[in-house]
Amino acid sequence: MRVVIAEDSVLLREGVARLLADGGIETVAAVGDGPGLVAAVEEHEPDLAVVDVRMPPSHTDEGLRAALAVRASRPGFPILVFSQYVEERYALDLIGEGAAAVGYLLKERVADVSDFLDAVRRVAGGETVIDPELVTQLLGRRRRGEPLDALTPREREVLGLMAEGRSNLAIASRLSVTAGAVEKHISGIFLKLGLEPAPEDHRRVLAVLAYLGRA
Template identity: 55%
Template sequence: MRVIVAEDSALMREGLVRLLGDAGHEVLDGIGDGDALLVAVGEHRPDLVLVDVRMPPTHTDEGRRAALTIRREHPGTAVLVLSQYVERRLARELLDDDEGGVGYLLKDRVADVGDFLDAIARVAAGGTALDPEVVRRLLARTAPDPLATLTARERDVLAAMAEGFTNAAIAAHLHVSASAVEKHVNAVFDKLLLAPGEGYNRRVLAILRHLDP
């Protein structure tokens, strides 16, 4: 996989470059600001970009703007946001195009290198990888709350769907049968007035758009 790392912290950037290199990925560039990231993406056309939200010079939304520009101008490049903060608007905008190949993970909550590398692979392959806290923020609503109609198990299944799990993965994760998961998924769609899509990316994005327009 061909990757560009955009992170203003030199220690964090070099750590990610080494980690990805050791995992067999080709790191095309390590960048510390949003403008340089856009230039590098245009030049190298990577498979995936790892980008922080707040980067120089203002440390406000340079990474956010760069990520959205990449999604718009280079749709073949997957984008994985790796940030200390949940930028709810950015998460919603990244997911809004229904194309997949996006992720949003929180730095402080990445506890396992293997899981992190799996998330990168999933996003590069056109899937999604969302930190549960990002999902929680996206699903948070003021009254009336559509989630109030869901049972506890249906909430668990919905959260797993939004994290990008397939039905089989949800069954293993929750230690239930595949048929039980299918039943809960259908109940979620029925209660939230959502029709099932062709793959887990489509249904995740539909749920997020419906609950957080």
């Protein structure tokens, strides 16, 4: 796997590159600003970009805006946001424009290198990996009277784990229930959110987007 890193801190850039190398993942470019990210992806055509949120010149949201620019020119290109900040507006834009192959991890909450490498591989493989803290913050913005209010506490718990990118088996293991029970909960979620089967839609992704406030 070939990766581009966008991080304005030289030490963090080198640290992430070293972690990736130890996991057998090649860093083909490491840049310190948004335009550098866009140019590096164009030049090297990597399999994934690891992107910080705050980079020069204003150190606010340049990283996420550059990630959106990359996805606009390369729909579905895998992006893993790796930051110490939750930037809700552009995070929702990034997830909402196509939830597949998107990740958002908070630096201080990654306690194990293997978890980070697993997230890199999962996002590169087309999965969605969202930090539970981001899910919690986005959920806190929801208003009463919306379709999600019809969900049972267990269904909301299952949907929250879906939003973290967990498979049915992983959800079953986390909740100590059977995979069949998880499937029933997910069917109930689809029904209450009005997500009917359709060949052109991915109901699991649509449910997650509803949970995150975009659908």
